[in-house]
Structure formats: structure tokens, C-alpha cells
Amino acid sequence: MEDVSTIVAKLYEGHPYPPPILDLSKAISQGNYQVGDPTLWAPLLWPEGRPRQKLKILVAGCGTQQAAWFAFTNRDSDVMGVDLSEPSLAHHRYLQEKHALQNLRLFRGDLREVGKIGENFDLIICTGVLHHMADPDEGARALAGVMVNDGVLVGMVYAAFRRTGVYMMQDLFRRLEVKPDASGIAFARQVLASLPPWHFAHFHINASQDVKSDAGFVDTFLHPQDRAYTVPQVLALIEGNGLHFQGWFENALYYPEGSDSIAPELRARLAKIPERDQWASMELLMQWAHWHFFFARKRPTPAISFSGDAWKSYVPHYNPGIRRLAQNQFSRLGQPITLSAHEIAPFSAVDGVKTVGEIGAHTRQMFERLWKQGHIMVSKA
Numbered sequence: 001m002e003d004v005s006t007i008v009a010k011l012y013e014g015h016p017y018p019p020p021i022l023d024l025s026k027a028i029s030q031g032n033y034q035v036g037d038p039t040l041w042a043p044l045l046w047p048e049g050r051p052r053q054k055l056k057i058l059v060a061g062c063g064t065q066q067a068a069w070f071a072f073t074n075r076d077s078d079v080m081g082v083d084l085s086e087p088s089l090a091h092h093r094y095l096q097e098k099h100a101l102q103n104l105r106l107f108r109g110d111l112r113e114v115g116k117i118g119e120n121f122d123l124i125i126c127t128g129v130l131h132h133m134a135d136p137d138e139g140a141r142a143l144a145g146v147m148v149n150d151g152v153l154v155g156m157v158y159a160a161f162r163r164t165g166v167y168m169m170q171d172l173f174r175r176l177e178v179k180p181d182a183s184g185i186a187f188a189r190q191v192l193a194s195l196p197p198w199h200f201a202h203f204h205i206n207a208s209q210d211v212k213s214d215a216g217f218v219d220t221f222l223h224p225q226d227r228a229y230t231v232p233q234v235l236a237l238i239e240g241n242g243l244h245f246q247g248w249f250e251n252a253l254y255y256p257e258g259s260d261s262i263a264p265e266l267r268a269r270l271a272k273i274p275e276r277d278q279w280a281s282m283e284l285l286m287q288w289a290h291w292h293f294f295f296a297r298k299r300p301t302p303a304i305s306f307s308g309d310a311w312k313s314y315v316p317h318y319n320p321g322i323r324r325l326a327q328n329q330f331s332r333l334g335q336p337i338t339l340s341a342h343e344i345a346p347f348s349a350v351d352g353v354k355t356v357g358e359i360g361a362h363t364r365q366m367f368e369r370l371w372k373q374g375h376i377m378v379s380k381a
């Protein structure tokens with residue numbers, strides 16, 4: 001019997017993922033980004049301040065473009081991409097040449113053996129990979145083992161509930177021995193098109209652009225090794241393997257403040273339970289998340305909290321996704337940001353330098369709400 005890494009390597013050799021892009025500047029100019037890119041999300045990575053300008057970045061399971069992307073946007077840092085799939089690394093080499101990425105190195109191998117490279121990293125990106133391993137805990141431990149003390153892991157694993165129908169279809173296609181080749185993909189697409197309207201798989205398909213490409217379709221429905229995580233399982237993956245949870249990439253998915261549709265009595269009861277139970281409850285209530293994107297540290301850092309006194313020295317930064325529509329109107333993810341008349345001036349005062357205390361002590365509740373809604377990132381002065 002082949003080991004799981006060999007089986008997974010074969011899948012991504014046949015269908016390199018994500019579908020290759022030919023020009024990074026064009027992709028970025030179209031509004032695309034990489035979660036955890038320090039040029040955009042530094043306050044989420046290191047709320048206490050970026051440890052050094054020249055970073056050593058590891059992209060573990062880099063696919064066709066992710067390590068090249070980080071090398072392109074972080075020219076003053078050294079980036080290493082590791083992947084099992086040679087065709088994925090070959091596309092990296094194309095991007096490396098096209099964009100003259102002298103700061104990129106590539107390594108074909110299994111992230112379980114990343115320690116053999118003999119280097120430690122300030123920033124480790126591992127998105128969409130651990131959940132394809134036979135033992136994701138072993139993968140998380142291997143990554144923790146190559147992090148410097150003030151290092152940070154940007155991880156992503158699939159979220160369980162939204163993918164319920166995906167796992168039903170994976171199970172069906174395995175029983176029917178559907179292969180990830182042209183005729184298998186065509187057959188599986190026909191089956192999905194004929195599902196009854198109430199089938200759980202629609203919940204994923206309707207919200208996914210990914211399944212339109214063959215690479216995305218295979219990655220979703222014909223994957224030989226794939227599992228998903230609830231919020232408590234994500235925390236166990238991190239904390240059971242030598243790391244400390246630091247935060248979510250998108251707070252709005254995990255805090256009740258992220259939803260307008262929660263009834264007042266439920267909101268009041270949620271506000272009384274511990275923060276971690278709020279995160280788990282939001283997942284149970286809303287079933288929003290397809291993925292859990294998270295930040296984990298080797299050494300714990302004080303949690304962001306607006307309840308003691310520390311908030312006065314927090315420095316708010318706009319989430320890079322915020323758009324200014326007009327003088328006093330802002331939006332993010334296509335939705336307007338709700339601000340009352342007296343909140344517009346302090347919100348407009350955010351410059352990534354002034355502290356909440358300097359903007360005004362009366363703004364504590366507003367910044368707490370905006371942080372829980374994901375509109376604001378905070379660093380510590």
C-alpha cells in the first residue's frame with residue numbers, strides 16, 4: 001500500500017493546484033492577495049511589532065504559485081517553497097524567471113521532513129495542506145520545530161460543517177472508483193448536476209468558484225485524503241502540537257459582533273460565555289466558514305483584549321480590504337461598514353500610528369466592535 005504522501009503527490013502532479021497563473025503583477029492588480037502576507041497583514045502576524053525587516057519565510061505545500069507570490073511582494077525577505085509536486089514547483093520556476101525572484105528557493109519534499117533543511121523561519125505559511133496529510137498533527141509538529149521563537153504560523157484547514165456535502169460526494173465517488181482523469185471528472189460533474197435541490201453538496205458548490213476549474217474540482221470532490229475541522233479541533237491541532245493560538249484571520253466569522261442577524265436574547269447569552277465558546281457557537285449558528293485561517297505562535301503573546309487597560313495603547317489599523325466609498329462611507333467585502341454619526345471622526349482618525357487612547361477614551365467600545373467585526377487590526381504601541 002502506498003503511503004499517503006505518495007498518493008497525494010500523484011494527485012497534485014496530475015492536477016497542480018491552484019490553476020497556474022501566468023503573471024503575479026496582473027493577479028495582484030486584480031485585487032488578489034495571499035493571507036498572511038506581511039506587506040498587508042503585519043499587525044495580525046506580530047501585534048507586538050514585526051521582529052525584523054528581512055524575514056525568512058517558509059511556504060510549506062506551496063502549490064503552483066504561493067512561494068513565488070511571497071517572494072514577489074517581499075523582495076527584501078528570503079522565501080523557501082516546499083512541495084511534493086514537481087509540476088507545481090515547475091510553475092514556480094516559471095514565475096521565478098518571469099519576475100526575477102532571486103530571493104526564492106524551492107525544495108521538493110515532504111513537509112514532515114522540513115527539519116532536514118536545517119533552517120528556522122520567522123514566518124511559515126501552510127494553507128490547505130495539513131488536512132491532506134495522513135497525520136496533520138505530525139505536520140504541525142514538524143512546522144513548529146522549524147520556527148524561531150518569535151515566529152508565526154499562518155495556517156488554513158477546511159471548516160467542517162460547510163463541507164458536509166463534499167464528504168458525502170467524496171465517499172460516493174470512492175465507492176464508484178471514480179478516477180481524477182478526464183472521464184472521471186466529466187462523470188462526477190454530471191452526477192453533481194443531477195443532485196436533488198436539497199442535497200447538502202449545493203451548499204458548498206453554490207458558494208465556490210474553485211470547483212469550476214478541473215484542478216479545483218479534483219481538489220474538492222476527488223481527493224484521496226482530506227479532512228475538515230471544527231473550531232475546537234483547530235485549537236487542538238495548534239495547542240496539541242507545541243504552538244499557541246494567536247488569532248483568526250477573519251474575526252467576523254467567530255464573534256457575534258460579526259453578524260447582524262442574531263436575536264437580542266441570544267446575543268446577550270453569547271456575550272456571557274467564554275470567548276472560545278463564542279467562536280464555537282458562531283460556527284454552529286452561522287455555518288459561514290469554508291476554511292479556518294488562523295495565526296499560531298511558538299511563544300504565547302498576550303491576547304488582544306478590550307476589557308483591562310491594555311486597549312488604551314492598542315494602535316488600530318484598517319483592514320487592507322476596507323474601501324472608502326465616499327467622504328464618510330466605508331465598505332469591506334462588498335458590505336457597508338455601519339458607523340453611527342459620532343463614530344465617523346474617530347474611525348477616520350485611524351492611521352496605524354495613533355493609539356485608541358489618543359484617538360479618544362470614549363472609542364473603546366467602538367474599536368472593540370470593529371476589531372471583532374474584522375474591520376480593524378490592532379498592534380500594540
Ligand SMILES: C[S@@+](CC[C@H](N)C(=O)[O-])C[C@H]1O[C@@H](n2cnc3c(N)ncnc32)[C@H](O)[C@@H]1O
Nearest residue numbers: 012017061062063083084085110111127128129
Ligand atoms: C490544495 S494545495 C494548496 C497550495 C497552496 N498552499 C495554496 O494555498 O494555494 C496543497 C499543496 O500541498 C502539497 N502537499 C500536500 N501534502 C504535502 C506534504 N506532506 N508535504 C509537502 N507538500 C504537500 C500538494 O502537493 C499541493 O501542492
